[in-house]
Amino acid sequence: MMKKRIAIVGTGPTGIYSLQQMLTTGLPLSVTLFEKTDRAGVGMPYSTDASSMAMLANIASIEIPPVVIPYLDWLRRLPDDRLAECGLDRATLHDRQFTPRLLLGDYFRDQLLALVAQARGAGHDIRIVENAEVADIAPADAGLCLQVAGLGAQGPFDRVILATGHSFPDADEATRSYFPSPWSGLIEARIPATAVGIMGTSLSSIDAAMAVANQHGRFVQEGEDLVFHPEGRGLHITLMSRAGILPEADFYCPIPHEPLSVMTxxxxxxxxxxxxxxxxxxxxxxxxxxxxxxxxxxxxxxxxxxxxxxxxxxxxxxxxxxxxxxxxxxxxxxxxxxxxxxxxxxxxxxxxxxxxxxxxxxxxxxxxxxxxxxxxxxxxxxxxAAVPSESIRRVLALRDAGLLSIRALGEDYDLTLDGSRTLIRTAGEELAFEIFIDARGQKPLDSADLPFPTLRKALLAAGQTTPDVAQDYGLIDVAGYSGRLSLAAIPYLMHDRPFVQGITASADIAAAIAGGLSTRRRRRLVS
Known part of the structure; x- marks a missing residue:
């Protein structure tokens, strides 16, 4: 049997689980994974460009579907000095613990490499191509071809899995005083001790606050209390949202989840x-x-x-x-x-x-x-979207230090850029910020937002302002792409599946894609 030629665009969790699940189908595979950065497997939210050691992953080992080995087992294999660097102690590691995002990125990269080694040992052809940004995806007689920056045409492939993950403005869209997302250069930026406004009160917003605060002091455990010791004066951070409420702390519950009694x-x-x-x-x-x-x-x-x-x-x-x-x-x-x-x-x-x-x-x-x-x-x-308890402790420590406040903006407010400042006007007041970070998270994207011009044109020609995908996430009724392209890019699925974000969702999507490789299920999933 000829090997099925697969391209996976993006090597974060969705791309990794897609490879893992395809290897369970029994089909002989020839898979090429394209990663635009120089470290395949990490995933944008868990990379050094988007995270610092202070930012916690909002998922524990017990919830993370294992790739080759469970996350907790992988943590226990780390050297003591690496654990200490991440604020962890081997003796207290447990499966409901929230760890730094950077560690989760290292886990997924390590697991991808281990998975590839296993697949090659089983006779599959697997290739990882780093520093390979896909510029376009176009139909050809024998499948789909990719145009890859610096490499030219790649393919044809029998199936392309688009697993590009979250999509936020690039760092070059940020200025010294305005960041369109926490992942648009904030981690590398030097933030002065001044009035900092952060739009949003979710974990992304809390992480943005931590990225700023850690440049101007440090968190110290004093007995049972977490205390923030500022270095210098002038910093004040304001978290803002319509309701002005914080997320609650992650709560204990049985995992795996018990069945519902009524909502079956x-x-x-x-x-x-x-x-x-x-x-x-x-x-x-x-x-x-x-x-x-x-x-x-x-x-x-x-x-x-x-x-x-x-x-x-x-x-x-x-x-x-x-x-x-x-x-x-x-x-x-x-x-x-x-x-x-x-x-x-x-x-x-x-x-x-x-x-x-x-x-x-x-x-x-x-x-x-x-x-x-x-x-x-x-x-x-x-x-x-409840957050790690440690994130709430840090918020309270900043509040106790007099460095953090929360504002409820209501439903009617204006945001304007005034030179280097950002102004927020409500019915009752005007807030001015020297530094502003928009941390409201991923927004649903439309077909017109796709960065692949030929695919974008085909979707719009088919009248699909948002992509129409089947139960196996394959495109439906798009000439040249139906039966050939699986859309697993989260932002383009969020219009009709608002809860699709997260690592467990990535694993579920991957399982559906793998199931579709050997079947012809075409029932619509999103319309």
């Missing part, structure tokens, strides 16, 4: 046939929470809420509280529960339900999708 797959699917699908889905959500945690349901008046009023009720008490006081209480609760291995039932129910809901979101009517984005989506994102 068949029950969710049946909602699509109802006259008001989103409202039917909310009925399942309400019943699931009432069964799991009656006290919480009673406390927020869940019985009288609907798909539109649940989010305001969910956030009401927290939004009215001082965000730092709430963070202290929440951190204490989370740490008690972790020590006791106690699960908060309503939190765990929401965590599991977002995965069930995502399976049908793309099939909802347009009006229901808009309602979901305006309300329930915020609840689920808040729940699954």
């Amino acid at each position: 797959g068949p029950a969710v699917a049946a909602c699509l046939a109802r006259p008001a699908p989103l409202d039917a889905l909310f009925d399942l959500l309400r019943a699931e929470i009432m069964q799991a945690d009656p006290a919480f349901a009673l406390r927020i008046g869940l019985g009288g809420l609907d798909a539109d009023s649940f989010a305001p009720a969910y956030f009401a008490v927290r939004a009215a509280a001082d965000p730092f006081r709430w963070a202290r209480r929440n951190l204490a609760e989370v740490e008690r529960n972790k020590a006791a291995r106690a699960t908060v039932p309503w939190r765990y129910a929401l965590l599991r339900m977002h995965e069930a809901l995502q399976e049908v979101l793309s099939d909802l009517p347009e009006a229901d999708c808009a309602r979901f984005d305006a309300g329930l989506k915020k609840v689920f994102v808040d729940n699954y």
Whole structure:
């Protein structure tokens, strides 16, 4: 049997899991992995260009699908001095621990190299090409060809897997005072001790604050307290968002996840046939929470809420509280529960339900999708995007040092650039910042944003302003590409799959792509 010729564009987690899963199909493979940087396998969020040792990965070993060996096993093989450099102690390593992002990048690179060695030993042809930025993807008689900067035409390939990961503005779009994302040169920049504004209050925003703060002092453990010791004066960091609330700390729950009682797959699917699908889905959500945690349901008046009023009720008490006081209480609760291995039932129910809901979101009517984005989506994102406890401790340490504040901007505000300053105007005040960082995270991208001109033109010619992909992530109804290109680039999937981000999502996408290599499943996944 001839070897199936595969190109994987991008070697972060999605590209690595794609290779791993394809090796389980039993097909003879000839795979070329193209990486635009000089270190294949690391992935942008875990690289030295985008992360520092102070930035924590928001996923623990127990949640990371192993590539060759589990992450915790890999950590235990590291030398003591490397662990110490990362603030880790071999004696206290455990599978629910959050570690620096840079370590996770090293893990994935090491695992990619080990996986490639295994594959070659099994008779597959595997090639890694670094410093190889793909400029275009075009159909040819025998497959798809890639145009690679400095290398020219590569291929043809029977299948191209587009696994380019997150997409943020390049560092050359930043200035000395304005950073369009935390990954646009912030890590290398020297930030003066001045008024720094950060748009967003999520983990990305907290990481941006840490990148700045660590240039002007250090965190020190004093007994049970984490304290920030500033070096010099003048620094003040303001985190801003519409609601002005911090994320909560990551909570303990059983992993793997236990099955839901009410929001089962068949029950969710049946909602699509109802006259008001989103409202039917909310009925399942309400019943699931009432069964799991009656006290919480009673406390927020869940019985009288609907798909539109649940989010305001969910956030009401927290939004009215001082965000730092709430963070202290929440951190204490989370740490008690972790020590006791106690699960908060309503939190765990929401965590599991977002995965069930995502399976049908793309099939909802347009009006229901808009309602979901305006309300329930915020609840689920808040729940699954809980951050490491250590990140909350650092936020509180900066607050206690008088260097950090949080502002709620409301729904109506203006952001303008005034020379080297950034101005934020609300109904009640004007805020001015000498340094501004937009840390609101990945935004969904459209077909017009694709950096591959021939592919972009084909998608738009097919009338697909957002790519239409099948269950196996193959493009549908795009001349020259259908059956040949799998779209696994996260930003282009987010319109209809808003929860698709993260390492576990990368592994799930990879499994679906590998399954499609030997089948002809063409059911639409995203429309």
